[in-house]
Amino acid sequence: MIKGILFDWHGVLVENDNCDEDRRKELYSKLLQNIATESEIIEAVKSFKKYEKLWAILPILKKHFKMCVVNNGPKATYEYWDKYYNYSPFMDFINSEMVGVKKPNAEIYLIACEKLGVKPHEVIYMDDNYGFPEETEKLGMKFIHWNTLDDGFEAFKQYLNEHTDIKI
Numbered sequence: 001m002i003k004g005i006l007f008d009w010h011g012v013l014v015e016n017d018n019c020d021e022d023r024r025k026e027l028y029s030k031l032l033q034n035i036a037t038e039s040e041i042i043e044a045v046k047s048f049k050k051y052e053k054l055w056a057i058l059p060i061l062k063k064h065f066k067m068c069v070v071n072n073g074p075k076a077t078y079e080y081w082d083k084y085y086n087y088s089p090f091m092d093f094i095n096s097e098m099v100g101v102k103k104p105n106a107e108i109y110l111i112a113c114e115k116l117g118v119k120p121h122e123v124i125y126m127d128d129n130y131g132f133p134e135e136t137e138k139l140g141m142k143f144i145h146w147n148t149l150d151d152g153f154e155a156f157k158q159y160l161n162e163h164t165d166i167k168i
Helices: 021-032 038-045 052-064 075-085 106-116 133-138 149-163
Strands: 004-007 014-016 048-050 066-071 092-095 123-127 142-145
Touching: 004 106, 021 038, 038 075, 048 052, 052 066, 052 149, 066 106, 075 092, 092 106, 106 123, 106 133, 123 149, 133 142, 142 149
Parallel strands: 004 066, 004 123, 066 092, 123 142
Antiparallel strands: 014 048
């Protein structure tokens, strides 16, 4: 029985907005070096937008599942993700830099499961990086690859419709 959902942040919950890719890379480099100013951190965070189809069903999902973001990203952005995207009414957020372990290391998924109070075999994990299913599947999680936002969303809905009581 599925009790939890783990989401990747970029490529699942948020997508690139109209930001120059060179500028985004410059900002990310500064974030990784911990030299970004607050205005640059905010600019980086705001260079994305919600994937609205998924955000529209989060209130429904919240009624049935415990949810958490598992994000490989600089900790400097952590507080701003909620400020600008307001994820916290729906889910928790695990930041790799803050917990000291990155995807695809299995430990980060176990940290998320522990935070939610679920077992790995009770979890769906979704990511746009196809290099991550091995560790999650070894843990017994159902992995759904988001090769595109729309394809991933359709695969997620199909899985829910076929394997849970939730019909979306």
